[in-house]
Ligand SMILES: Nc1nc2c(ncn2[C@@H]2O[C@H](COP(=O)(O)OP(=O)(O)OP(=O)(O)O)[C@@H](O)[C@H]2O)c(=O)[nH]1
C-alpha cells in the first residue's frame with residue numbers, strides 16, 4: 001500500500017497538468033494531499049510520501065487553503081509553491097457567523113450516497129446528499145445496501161430511481177464481494193471516491209469488502225516498509241482497484257451540514273404552517289390549535305411528508321447539538337495545544 005504511485009495513479013490528469021507553465025513542468029513536483037494536520041500536511045508524490053507545511057494562497061485565504069485531495073506544487077523545500085485549481089470541492093459554511101469556511105475534501109470524482117433498504121431510507125435525505133454532491137461538482141451514486149434483508153427491495157430501488165434520472169442506483173448486499181464489486185467501475189485507477197450516509201447503513205462494510213481487509217473505524221492500518229502494521233493518520237487511502245478513498249471526520253459529518261437550509265427548502269410550506277400553531281413549541285401531535293394537523297385533516301398536506309419533516313428536524317436538532325459539542329471539545333483541545341506550544345516558544349522570544 002505504501003509503494004510509490006505514478007502521477008496518473010495518484011489522480012493526476014490534464015485538468016491539473018494544464019495549470020503548469022512550461023518552465024514549471026520539469027522543476028516542480030506535483031503532490032497530492034493525503035492528510036491535513038495543524039502543523040503539517042501529508043502528501044504523496046511520485047517518489048512517495050512527504051510532509052510539508054500547511055498552505056494557504058494569498059489571493060484566497062478562505063478557499064485557497066490546501067485540504068485532503070488537493071494538488072500542490074513543491075520544490076525540495078517544505079514550503080509548497082502553489083495550490084492547483086480543483087476539479088471539485090466539498091466545503092461547509094461555518095455554523096457560526098464570522099468563522100472560516102471548512103474545506104472538507106477536494107478533487108473527488110464520485111460520492112457514494114449509502115442508505116439501506118429499511119427505515120434508514122429517506123427520500124428527502126437522499127435529495128439533500130445529491131444536492132451537496134451537485135454543489136461540490138462530484139458525481140453521486142446512490143448505493144442501497146441490505147437488499148438481502150429486505151422483503152421488498154424493489155420498492156426502495158424504484159423510489160431511489162425516481163429521485164433523478166441522472167443518478168445511478170446500485171442495490172446490493174454490502175457483505176457480498178461479488179455484489180460490492182459493482183462499485184468498482186467508479187474506483188478505478190486514479191479515481192477518488194468517498195462514502196456518506198447514516199450510521200449503520202454499511203459504509204465500513206462496503207469499504208472492507210472492496211478492500212478485502214479489516215479496517216478499523218479509527219484509522220486504516222497500513223503496512224510500512226518493513227511490513228509492520230502501523231496506524232497512519234492518512235485520510236486518503238488507496239483501494240486495491242487503483243482508486244482512492246477519502247475518509248475524514250468532515251466527510252463523515254457531511255450529512256449534517258447545512259441541513260437547516262435543506263429543511264427550509266424542502267419543507268418550507270410546513271414550517272410556515274407551523275408558525276400558525278397556537279403553541280410555539282407545538283409537537284403537532286395532539287395540541288389544540290395545531291395548524292399542521294389541521295392542514296393534514298383538511299387534506300391539504302400529506303401526513304407522510306409531515307412525518308419526514310419532523311424526523312429530519314429532530315435529527316437536525318440532535319446532530320447540531322452533537323456537532324456543537326464536539327467543536328467545543330476540539331476548541332478546548334486546540335487551546336491546550338496552543339498554550340503548550342507558546343509556553344515552549346516563550347524562552348526563544350525574549
Ligand atoms: N445483511 C447485511 N448486513 C449489512 C449490509 N451492510 C451492512 N450490514 C451490517 O450492518 C451493520 C452496520 O454496518 P457498517 O458497515 O458498520 O455501517 P457504517 O455505515 O459503516 O456505520 P458507521 O461506521 O456507524 O457510520 C454491520 O453489522 C454490517 O455487517 C448488507 O448489505 N447486508
Ligand SMILES: [Zn+2]
Pocket residue numbers: 274277278282283284285287289290291292293
Ligand atoms: Zn402544530
